[in-house]
Amino acid sequence: MKKSTVAVGVVAALMAGGYVAYTSMFGAEAVQVSNQVLQEKFAEYANPEAFVSAQDLKAMMESDKNVVVIGALNPMKPDAPISGSFTMWRNDYSAAKETYGYDGMRNSVEDMEALLSKFGATPDSTIVVYAANAHHDAARLFWQIENLGHQNVRYLDGGLNAWIGAGFATGDANPSVEATAYKAPQPEAETSGLATIDMVLNAQSAKDWVILDTRGQEEFDGTTTVGGAYGPGTIPGSVHINWTKALNADSTLKSAEELQALYGDIIKGKKVIAYCQSGVRSAHTMMVLEEVLGAEGVYNYDGSWIEYSFAHYEQNRTDVNVQNGTKS
Numbered sequence: 001m002k003k004s005t006v007a008v009g010v011v012a013a014l015m016a017g018g019y020v021a022y023t024s025m026f027g028a029e030a031v032q033v034s035n036q037v038l039q040e041k042f043a044e045y046a047n048p049e050a051f052v053s054a055q056d057l058k059a060m061m062e063s064d065k066n067v068v069v070i071g072a073l074n075p076m077k078p079d080a081p082i083s084g085s086f087t088m089w090r091n092d093y094s095a096a097k098e099t100y101g102y103d104g105m106r107n108s109v110e111d112m113e114a115l116l117s118k119f120g121a122t123p124d125s126t127i128v129v130y131a132a133n134a135h136h137d138a139a140r141l142f143w144q145i146e147n148l149g150h151q152n153v154r155y156l157d158g159g160l161n162a163w164i165g166a167g168f169a170t171g172d173a174n175p176s177v178e179a180t181a182y183k184a185p186q187p188e189a190e191t192s193g194l195a196t197i198d199m200v201l202n203a204q205s206a207k208d209w210v211i212l213d214t215r216g217q218e219e220f221d222g223t224t225t226v227g228g229a230y231g232p233g234t235i236p237g238s239v240h241i242n243w244t245k246a247l248n249a250d251s252t253l254k255s256a257e258e259l260q261a262l263y264g265d266i267i268k269g270k271k272v273i274a275y276c277q278s279g280v281r282s283a284h285t286m287m288v289l290e291e292v293l294g295a296e297g298v299y300n301y302d303g304s305w306i307e308y309s310f311a312h313y314e315q316n317r318t319d320v321n322v323q324n325g326t327k328s
Contacts, residue, residue: 028079028132030165031250033158042157044256046294050142050287051253052154054162057082057128068121069128071160071173072137079132081173082163086119090137090280093144103228104278104306106144109187113148120177123150123185130156130163135251136243139284143300147193149186155287158252193286195273195299197307201319203273204237210267212274213238214285215305219277222324226277229305231313233325235275239266243281246288259292271297275304 035055042048052060060067061084069085072093081087092115095105121127127145131138138155145153156162164170203209213234218224220240222232234240245262248254254262272289274282279302289295301308311320 027077028160028164031158031161031252032165033162033250033252038157038252041253041255045292046256047291049152050154050291051157052128053157054166054168057156057163058166058168060126060128064126066122066124067126067128068116068119069130070119070141072129072131072141073160074132074137077132079160080170082130082160083169083172084175085130085173086175087173088115088141090140093141100303100307102230102303102306102310104280104302104304106147106279106302109148109184109190112144113182113184116145116148116182117180120180121182122180123183124152126152126154128154128156130159132160133251134244135159136281136284139287140280142287143193143283147190148184149189151185155291158250161251193290193299195275195301197301197303197311197320199299200235200273200275200301200308203271204235208270210270210272211235211238212266212272212282212285213240214243214274214276214281215240216242219305220324222326226305229277230309231322231325233309233312233322234305235308236321236323238275238323241266241285243276243284246285253288253292256292259288263289263293263295267293267295267298271299273299273301275301275308277305279304 035053038053042051061069069082071081071085071087073079073081073087073089075089093107095107097103127150129138129141138159142153142155203211213220219226220234225232246254246259267289274285276282279300282304283300286298286300289298308320311317312322
C-alpha cells in the first residue's frame with residue numbers, strides 16, 4: 001500500500017474520531033423523559049398549556065397542520081433539527097448592533113412578523129419552540145413571540161434532547177411552505193413584559209421590586225466578563241439565582257413545588273426584573289416565574305448586562321452604578 005494512501009486513511013480516521021468527539025462534547029445528548037411524568041408535572045403548573053412533551057409534540061405534528069415548530073439552534077454545533085421544524089439563531093431574532101450601539105437586543109415586531117410569515121404561521125397557529133442542551137434560547141424565542149400577543153406558544157420541555165431520546169426523526173427540517181402575511185395580534189404587548197434601564201434604576205431603591213441576576217456565579221461576582229459586555233460586575237442589590245437552578249439534571253424543568261421553594265420567598269409580594277448578559281437566560285427565568293408559578297409583574301430586562309455595562313463603562317453615566325465591578 002502506498003504511503004499516501006495510508007496517510008489519507010490516518011487523516012480520515014482522525015477526522016472521523018474528531019467529529020465523534022466534537023459531537024459528543026457539543027451535540028445534543030439524548031435524554032429519556034417519561035411522558036406521564038411530564039404530564040403530571042405540567043398539571044401542577046400555573047399554565048400547563050405553555051409546555052409540551054416530545055411525545056405530545058410528535059402527535060400534534062402528525063395530526064394538526066397548523067403547528068409551527070421552531071428550533072433556536074446554534075448552526076456552529078452539530079445538532080440535527082426536529083424533522084419538519086424550522087430553525088433560526090440569535091442573529092435572526094436579534095436587532096443589528098447599529099440599532100442600539102450594542103448587541104443582544106430583540107428585533108422589531110415587524111421583523112418577527114416577517115420571520116413567522118416565512119414559516120407559514122398565522123395568529124391561530126400553535127407555535128412550539130425548542131433548543132438543544134441549554135434551552136434558554138427557546139425561552140427567549142418564547143418571550144419574543146408572546147410579545148406579539150400570540151396566544152398559543154409552547155416550550156418543548158427537554159428540547160431536542162428529549163426528542164432524540166424518544167427516538168423521533170431528525171434532520172429533515174426547514175420545509176418549503178407557502179408564506180403567510182403574519183400580523184401580530186397585539187403588537188402593543190411587546191412592552192408589557194419589557195424592562196428598560198430606567199425601570200432597573202428605579203427598582204434598585206424600591207422595596208416592592210426585586211432584581212434577579214440569572215447569570216453564572218463568576219459573572220455575578222465580577223471575576224468573569226463575558227464577551228459583548230463592557231466590564232465586570234452586577235446591578236447593585238441584585239439577588240443571584242443562576243437560571244440553571246430551575247432545571248433537572250436531564251435539562252427538563254423542575255416541579256412547581258421545587259420552583260416555588262427556589263423563588264417563592266424572594267418574589268413574594270414584589271414585582272420582578274430578571275436579567276442576564278443579553279436577556280436570554282433571564283427570559284427562561286421569566287417564563288418559569290410566569291408560566292409555572294403564575295407570578296405577575298415580571299419583566300425581562302432586554303438590554304441586560306450588555307446595556308447596563310455599556311452605560312456604566314462606556315457612557316460613564318453617573319446614575320448607573322455597578323456592584324462587584326471596576327471603573328476604568
